[in-house]
Amino acid sequence: MNRGLFRGRGLQIYTWLVIAWLVVPIAVMILFGFNDTRGRFNTTWQGFTFKWYGQLFEIGDLTQALVNSLLIAVLTMVIAGVLGSLIGLALGRYRFRGAALLTLVMFAAISCAEIVMGASLHSLFITLGVPEGFPTIVVAHVMFSISFVAVTVRARVMTLDTSLEEAARDLGANTWETFRLVTLPMIFPGVLAGSMLAFALSIDDFVITNFTAGSTVTFPLWIWGVTRVGIPPQVNVMGTLIFAGGLLIAVGNIIAARRRRA
Amino acid sequence: MNDFRNQDPALLRGMTQRRLGRRDAFRLAGLSAAGLALAACGVQGKRVAKPSSSAQAQSAVQQYWSGKVKNGHVDFANWPLYMDPKQPELKQFTDQTGITVTYKEVIQENAGWFAKIQPLLAAGQSIDYDLMVVTNGIQFTQLVELGYLVPLDHGKLPNFAANAGARYKNESYDPGNVYSIPWASGMTGIAYNPKYVDTPPTSYSALWDPKYKGKVGMMADSQEIGNFGMFLLGIDPEKSTPADWEKAAAKLKEQRDAGIVRKYYDQGYVDPLGKGDIWLCQAWSGDIFQKNISEGTDLQFVIPDEGATIWTDNMMIPKTAANPVDAITLMDFFYDPKVAGGLAEYINYVTPVPAAQAVIKSDADAASGDDKKTLTEIADSPLVFPSDADYAKLRSYRNFKNTDEQKQYENIFQAITTA
Amino acid sequence: MRTLRARLTPYALIFPGGLWLAIFFVVPTVVMLSLSLQSGNVVDGFAFTFNWHSYVDGVTTYHDQIVRSLLYGLAATVIQIVIGFPVAYWIAFKGANRKSVYLFLVLLPFLVSFVLRTISWQYLLSDNGILLGPLRDAGLLPQDFRILATPAAVIGGLSYNFLPFMILPMYVALERIDPRLLEAAQDLYASRVQTFLRVVLPLSLPGVFAGVLMTFVPASSDYVNASVLGGTNTTMIGNVIQNQYLINQDYPIAAAMSFTLMAVLLVGIFAYARALGTEDVLEVAAR
Numbered sequence: 001m002n003r004g005l006f007r008g009r010g011l012q013i014y015t016w017l018v019i020a021w022l023v024v025p026i027a028v029m030i031l032f033g034f035n036d037t038r039g040r041f042n043t044t045w046q047g048f049t050f051k052w053y054g055q056l057f058e059i060g061d062l063t064q065a066l067v068n069s070l071l072i073a074v075l076t077m078v079i080a081g082v083l084g085s086l087i088g089l090a091l092g093r094y095r096f097r098g099a100a101l102l103t104l105v106m107f108a109a110i111s112c113a114e115i116v117m118g119a120s121l122h123s124l125f126i127t128l129g130v131p132e133g134f135p136t137i138v139v140a141h142v143m144f145s146i147s148f149v150a151v152t153v154r155a156r157v158m159t160l161d162t163s164l165e166e167a168a169r170d171l172g173a174n175t176w177e178t179f180r181l182v183t184l185p186m187i188f189p190g191v192l193a194g195s196m197l198a199f200a201l202s203i204d205d206f207v208i209t210n211f212t213a214g215s216t217v218t219f220p221l222w223i224w225g226v227t228r229v230g231i232p233p234q235v236n237v238m239g240t241l242i243f244a245g246g247l248l249i250a251v252g253n254i255i256a257a258r259r260r261r262a
Numbered sequence: 263m264n265d266f267r268n269q270d271p272a273l274l275r276g277m278t279q280r281r282l283g284r285r286d287a288f289r290l291a292g293l294s295a296a297g298l299a300l301a302a303c304g305v306q307g308k309r310v311a312k313p314s315s316s317a318q319a320q321s322a323v324q325q326y327w328s329g330k331v332k333n334g335h336v337d338f339a340n341w342p343l344y345m346d347p348k349q350p351e352l353k354q355f356t357d358q359t360g361i362t363v364t365y366k367e368v369i370q371e372n373a374g375w376f377a378k379i380q381p382l383l384a385a386g387q388s389i390d391y392d393l394m395v396v397t398n399g400i401q402f403t404q405l406v407e408l409g410y411l412v413p414l415d416h417g418k419l420p421n422f423a424a425n426a427g428a429r430y431k432n433e434s435y436d437p438g439n440v441y442s443i444p445w446a447s448g449m450t451g452i453a454y455n456p457k458y459v460d461t462p463p464t465s466y467s468a469l470w471d472p473k474y475k476g477k478v479g480m481m482a483d484s485q486e487i488g489n490f491g492m493f494l495l496g497i498d499p500e501k502s503t504p505a506d507w508e509k510a511a512a513k514l515k516e517q518r519d520a521g522i523v524r525k526y527y528d529q530g531y532v533d534p535l536g537k538g539d540i541w542l543c544q545a546w547s548g549d550i551f552q553k554n555i556s557e558g559t560d561l562q563f564v565i566p567d568e569g570a571t572i573w574t575d576n577m578m579i580p581k582t583a584a585n586p587v588d589a590i591t592l593m594d595f596f597y598d599p600k601v602a603g604g605l606a607e608y609i610n611y612v613t614p615v616p617a618a619q620a621v622i623k624s625d626a627d628a629a630s631g632d633d634k635k636t637l638t639e640i641a642d643s644p645l646v647f648p649s650d651a652d653y654a655k656l657r658s659y660r661n662f663k664n665t666d667e668q669k670q671y672e673n674i675f676q677a678i679t680t681a
Numbered sequence: 682m683r684t685l686r687a688r689l690t691p692y693a694l695i696f697p698g699g700l701w702l703a704i705f706f707v708v709p710t711v712v713m714l715s716l717s718l719q720s721g722n723v724v725d726g727f728a729f730t731f732n733w734h735s736y737v738d739g740v741t742t743y744h745d746q747i748v749r750s751l752l753y754g755l756a757a758t759v760i761q762i763v764i765g766f767p768v769a770y771w772i773a774f775k776g777a778n779r780k781s782v783y784l785f786l787v788l789l790p791f792l793v794s795f796v797l798r799t800i801s802w803q804y805l806l807s808d809n810g811i812l813l814g815p816l817r818d819a820g821l822l823p824q825d826f827r828i829l830a831t832p833a834a835v836i837g838g839l840s841y842n843f844l845p846f847m848i849l850p851m852y853v854a855l856e857r858i859d860p861r862l863l864e865a866a867q868d869l870y871a872s873r874v875q876t877f878l879r880v881v882l883p884l885s886l887p888g889v890f891a892g893v894l895m896t897f898v899p900a901s902s903d904y905v906n907a908s909v910l911g912g913t914n915t916t917m918i919g920n921v922i923q924n925q926y927l928i929n930q931d932y933p934i935a936a937a938m939s940f941t942l943m944a945v946l947l948v949g950i951f952a953y954a955r956a957l958g959t960e961d962v963l964e965v966a967a968r
Contacts, residue, residue: 011767011770011771011775012771012775014767014768014771015767015768015771015772015783018764018765018768018787018844019768019783019786019787019789021841022786022787022789022790022841022844022845023786023789023790024801024805025790025793025798025801025802025805025841026789026790026792026793026798026801028801028804028805029793029797029798029801038556038557043533043536043537043804043807060364061366061367061368083697083698083701084698086694086695086697086698087694087695087698087699089694090690090691090692090694090695091695093691094690094691094694096688096691096692098692098695099691102695102699102702105699105702105703105706105707106702108706109702109706111894111898111950112898112943113898113899113901113902113942113943113946114899114902115902115903115904115919115922115923115939115942116710116902116939116940116942116943117706117709119713119922119926119935119936119939120706120709120710120712120713120939121705121709122926122927123709123712123713123716123932123936124705124708124709124712124713125381126305126381126932127305127712127715127716129381129384129385130385131381131382131385131387132381132382133390139705140705142701142705143701143702143705143706146698146701146702147702150698200791204791204794204795206794206795206796206905207904207905210923210927211926211927214378214381214382214389215368215378215379215382215389215390215391216390217368219794220794220795220796220797223794223796223797223800224796225367225368225370226342226367227530227800227909228342228370228527228528228529228530228532228533229342229343229367229529229530229532229533230532230533231800235797239793239794239797242792242793242794243792243793246791246792247792250785250792254781254782254785257781305716305719305721305726305727305932309724309725371928373928373929373930374927374928376930377926377927377928377929377930378927380723380930404723404724407724408723408724475825476825476827476830518913518914521913523912523913524830524912524913525830525911525912525913526913534807537807537808537809537810538808538809539807539808539809539827539829539830665722665724665725669722669931672929676924676929677742680746680916680920680921680924681745681746681913681914681916
């Protein structure tokens with residue numbers, strides 16, 4: 001069946017043009033990871049090479065920044081994943097006083113301008129004399145990720161049938177057993193999706209991190225710092241590898257979804 | 263960037279609906295009150311009194327350094343383009359002393375760096391670095407006023423005593439080198455790309471020339487850009503008054519509003535200059551030299567006839583440093599003429615060690631071909647070894663009497679750069 | 682006992698996360714408000730003095746930047762709707778069984794760091810770069826033509842960076858439209874244009890509305906695009922806040938501007954929601 005009003009040949013070309021526009025900067029990034037540049041200014045094409053893949057970890061601070069970013073993202077994923085899932089479960093399953101307030105605060109956190117969140121956290125830390133660094137970055141990332149996890153998990157919880165849990169209890173399972181054996185497996189796709197979202201938000205965050213990092217440097221902050229003297233090709237290579245990793249996970253997801261449908 | 267990757271209509275409803283009951287409003291207010299109580303305490307500053315006598319200063323030095331020992335490691339925070347990326351000097355230092363060095367190019371601007379470390383130092387926390395390089399100027403003065411710097415034990419600086427040039431032993435911003443010794447000096451002048459600029463600029467007025475509309479880069483730093491405006495008007499920045507600042511700002515505003523300035527840069531002007539995005543700009547002497555070496559570009563640097571700004575970047579130890587003995591050992595190491603010579607050969611900034619000139623000359627004699635030519639040029643370069651006549655044309659930043667005066671200055675020039 | 686426990690369960694569940702949000706989201710906002718009312722400087726410290734002047738001074742000094750931010754945000758949002766709507770439409774109606782693939786392609790930029798993407802544009806748009814260089818050499822552009830360091834570059838960067846947030850909700854709304862509605866309209870002799878204007882467009886509005894909310898806030902509060910792609914007279918309020926907090930350490934002005942930005946955005950969102958009659962549109966979206 002031909003849906004829609006227009007035949008769509010032109011629209012199809014248009015869509016592909018927009019997608020091309022979206023992808024151009026990524027292509028440039030990947031390409032310049034293969035540039036045989038000699039100086040520290042990787043801006044003119046000088047020939048094809050694989051050497052930067054071999055010298056990926058030559059720049060100590062860059063590697064450290066990437067490790068920091070990954071550690072922060074994993075910690076955020078775990079902490080925000082757990083705390084957010086608990087909130088999502090409560091909001092999706094129970095009616096209780098204060099739920100509206102909590103929802104409002106979460107929506108405010110989601111829709112708040114990042115710079116405002118970063119600025120307020122920075123205000124808090126300088127007022128209390130809390131030294132900024134790795135821990136404060138984690139605190140900040142968990143803060144802005146919790147709401148996203150909670151919303152994702154709540155959506156999952158709301159689609160669930162409570163009769164399975166009732167059945168488990170009727171069969172003699174206690175609260176914890178019911179949770180562990182029935183509820184958790186059922187909401188797990190939501191928890192996983194929410195946690196992965198938290199990971200993605202954390203690893204790419206620049207603005208809030210910039211306000212809470214002190215002298216700790218993450219991958220985006222490092223890139224930001226070296227823009228003034230030229231970005232070494234290793235950054236392009238790391239960007240490419242992160243891109244490829246995300247691509248693999250996403251493609252895997254799409255294929256898995258297809259298979260389930262088939 | 264806010265990520266709204268999952269689309270939840272309920273989320274939007276929550277954002278736009280009035281759902282908050284009165285009870286909730288009270289709860290929110292209670293929480294806010296708690297926050298306010300906590301916030302009312304303010305942000306602490308800690309101005310410290312200057313030592314009033316040399317005996318007092320001496321005892322401060324003794325008090326700090328007694329019991330401090332070598333730990334075998336030092337964390338060094340410096341600016342980009344300030345050392346050969348292969349770090350030969352640091353390797354030599356480790357071979358010689360057994361002290362390992364972690365070198366990071368984390369300082370991109372004085373104010374930004376100060377803002378980053380100030381809250382940590384105020385809380386008495388480590389900034390993760392034992393040694394850092396800060397320019398003479400507003401932030402250096404604040405570091406001293408707040409007591410954030412370690413008074414140096416000159417007994418541990420024999421090379422400095424023996425080899426530092428007289429000029430660098432008596433800088434007005436730190437008389438007697440109580441807290442700092444110079445890393446390198448440099449000039450802020452005009453850099454241009456000869457591919458686009460046919461006549462070498464000789465005056466600041468070149469930066470106001472309408473034929474370079476949209477192709478001129480200026481610096482965002484208020485001390486740097488302020489000095490340029492004053493040089494153009496023939497005002498000595500060191501002796502300038504607030505009225506002079508206003509006059510200079512008016513000139514700079516004119517330059518901006520005529521569309522001549524493309525952008526106000528931090529150190530990021532180097533790359534656009536090479537690419538031709540800008541044709542001429544405010545620049546630091548050594549940056550241009552290093553860009554040419556690493557990229558094979560042919561950028562030029564000139565000191566205009568009106569004179570230029572000279573600044574000194576200084577090594578210093580923050581008071582919360584974990585390895586002060588290792589840090590001061592490294593500071594002194596850079597005053598070995600051989601080391602200073604090697605460093606100057608690469609970075610092409612003014613070295614505070616005059617004896618380095620002989621070292622570079624003998625390196626030149628030993629070299630051949632292009633290397634020989636380059637090294638000879640460096641040894642004779644007024645940008646690395648300025649003559650007294652050169653120095654006579656150079657001016658420092660304005661020293662400020664107090665924070666109010668400094669704020670006034672910053673406000674005048676930031677109104678230009680952040681419009 | 683059991684009922685009490687059941688009643689307490691949700692509170693136990695929300696406690697840790699709720700506390701986290703309270704301490705690190707709600708309280709800091711109040712602290713920032715307090716900071717904006719303090720006076721002092723870094724060397725002597727800051728003290729609470731009910732100093733309203735930060736707001737007055739800030740708005741006087743930076744009203745251009747505030748207005749510019751809102752205009753840039755608005756421009757980027759409109760551009761995103763214009764660019765994104767046909768894409769969302771095509772994927773929703775013609776994407777067939779490849780919809781998820783197309784959506785994935787639209788989301789690809791999110792796999793690359795935001796900062797890196799923006800810097801990539803700086804490279805691409807450079808005056809003698811791979812886009813403009815050849816065009817100028819071929820005589821197609823005037824000699825002094827440039828994109829980088831102009832408002833167009835900043836708005837373009839903002840549009841690029843947040844476009845997927847616009848396409849996604851519009852797609853969701855369009856995807857929900859029952860194709861039988863279109864058939865019905867055509868059976869009743871509505872022309873294609875009429876059908877589009879009378880049926881598709883109204884039904885897609887909730888998605889457009891959601892997209893605007895999701896792109897306007899981050900676009901108008903951004904400072905990365907303005908500092909990487911902008912030039913003179915392109916400073917946004919985000920740059921001012923960043924600069925005052927992290928460079929100048931003039932905390933009261935910084936906090937006052939940050940608070941002002943938050944207030945302006947909130948008022949804008951609520952006014953916008955009211956004008957469009959949120960309830961109705963969102964009910965549609967919720968279905």
